[in-house]
Structures are given as C-alpha cells and as structure tokens.
Amino acid sequence: MILPTGTFSKRLICTFALAAALGASAAQAGAQEARIAAVNSDRILRESASAQAAQKKLEAEFAKRDKGLRDMAQRLKSMSDALDKNAASLSTIERADKQRELSNLDSDFQRKRREFNEDLNQRRNEELAAVLERANRVIKQIAEQQHYDLIVQEAVYVSPRIDITDQVLKALAANAAN
Template sequence: MLRKSLYCALLGLLVSSAAQAADLKIGFVNVARLLEKAPQAERAKKELEREFSPRDKKLVAEQKSIKAMEERLTKDASIMSQSERDKLDRDLLNRKREAKRAQDEFREDFNLRRNEELTQLQKEIFEAIQTLAKEESFDLLLTDGVVYASEGIDVTSKVESKLETGFKGSKK
C-alpha cells in the first residue's frame, strides 16, 4: 500500500512538472552573428579604421623606406667607402629598431581600442537581449554552448532589430 501511494505521488509530481515545463518560453540568441552583423559593430570597425589608418600608413611608408635603404646598400655596397657602408648599416639598423618599436606600439594600442569597442558592443547586445526577454516574457534565453536551436526559438533577428533601433536612436 505504501509502495502504491509513493508511486502515485511520484507520478503526480512528474505530470505536474511536465505541465509546468510546457508553459516555459525558451529562446536562443546567436551572439556571434550579432557581433558580426549589428550596426554598432560596423560603426566600431569604421571608427577603428579612421583612428588607426594614419598610423598604419606611416608604418607602411617606413617599411618601404627601409626596404629601399636595404636595396641601395646591397646594390651600391661595392662602390661605397667602408665608412659610408658602416654609416648606412647603422642608420638601417636604427630605423629597423624604431620601426619594430612603432609597430609593437601600434599593435598594442589597436588591440586595446578594439577590446574597448568589443566590450561596449557586448554590453549593448546583452542589454538588447535582456530587454527582449522582458518585453516578450521569456523564461529562458540561451546563447553560447547550444548545439541545436530550431528556427522557432531563434530570436537573434529580434535582438538584431532592437540593436538597429538603438543604433538609430543613438545617432540622433
């Protein structure tokens, strides 16, 4: 008798859990797609390009200049005096060092700024996801680590719309 009542109680618990689970509203958001396609991502890319393009052009020009010096040294070494060759070697070595230092600084500065922009974008995406979840009464929105999500629960396009609306509103 005890076993039968325990079985009934367990069955009742399972049935009520299944009924509650059927009422859950679950969705999925592809954050990687948003990081790529959101208008804020394009804005950040253009801003980084605008900010770092002049320095990049200077570095490229310096590399070309160094290459020209190397070619001159190779081509004219036999007709140069030893002191001229030594001076050109020193100048070349100093310019290479300076160019490497400038390239390293550029890379560090660019990475810092890119990370700042990425952090800001991730914050905006997170806020858009939370807003959508509250407005549409989701019980659970999943992002990373999902192996499969049907199109019926993929709300990435809705989050993207929220980001676009927020982007247009911030441009005014």
C-alpha cells in the first residue's frame, strides 16, 4: 500500500503546531498538564481491518487485468524466444515482420501495464483515503472522550507511553463490526 505520508514542510508545520500547543499550555498559570498522544498512520494502513478489506477489494477488482498482463508478458517472451531460436532460418523479410510484430506487441504491453499501474494507484489512494478518513473520525472521538489536547500522526519518535495506535485499531474494528 503506497500513500504519501507527508513532506518535510508538513512535518515542520506539525512541529511548530506541537511547540505552540505545548508553549500555550505551559504559559497558562496553574493549568493542568496537556494531554498528548500519537498515532502511527502507517500501522493503521497496514493492520486495520478496513485497510485489509480495501486491499482485498483492490486485488479482486484488478485481478482480471493483472492476469491479462501476465498472459501477455508470457506471450511476448514466447514470441521473443521463438524469434531468437528461428532467426537463422527466416528470410530477412520474415525476420523483419516477426520483429515488427514483437515490437508492436511490446509497445501495447508497456502501454497497458502503465495504464494498469496508474489505475491501480489511483484506486489504492481512494481506498486508503477512505480508511484514513474513518481512522481520523475514530481518533477525534477518542480525543474528545479521553480529553486529549493534541494527537499527532506524524512524528520522528513516539514514546510507547503516548502511542494510542492499538486503541485506534480496536475502535476501528469495533466500528466495522457495527
């Protein structure tokens, strides 16, 4: 599953937001300590039941095209092997015709493979965006129920003490069951 997880500027903004939240919290005289948690989005996209269901849905949706491409690749290989084997016995015209046919088939294969990859990536991004949207709703519910001041999803390091990814995964599973 490939989905961009952020850029340097996104992380920089998150860092500034975290620093501002911590600074504002510390600036309040007599205020209670800020409650902060972290969620590993990559784990959500790998381990959640909804992400795994999305992956199976994509596999089923693209299985026929994938098989067609594998068959076409095998046909290309067979034609290439046959041309290599029989090249010496073919006339110049026959050899040129076979090479042209092989070249046309290869071009068609490359185009279809590129289209397949583009379509698959687009659908994967759509499915993963839906998974992340559900996860974000669950994270917001957890934040409200447990009175978190800040929950981050992108961090260089997260202490296991504040990592609530397992809790989010359980809540997503419970929501999927309902």
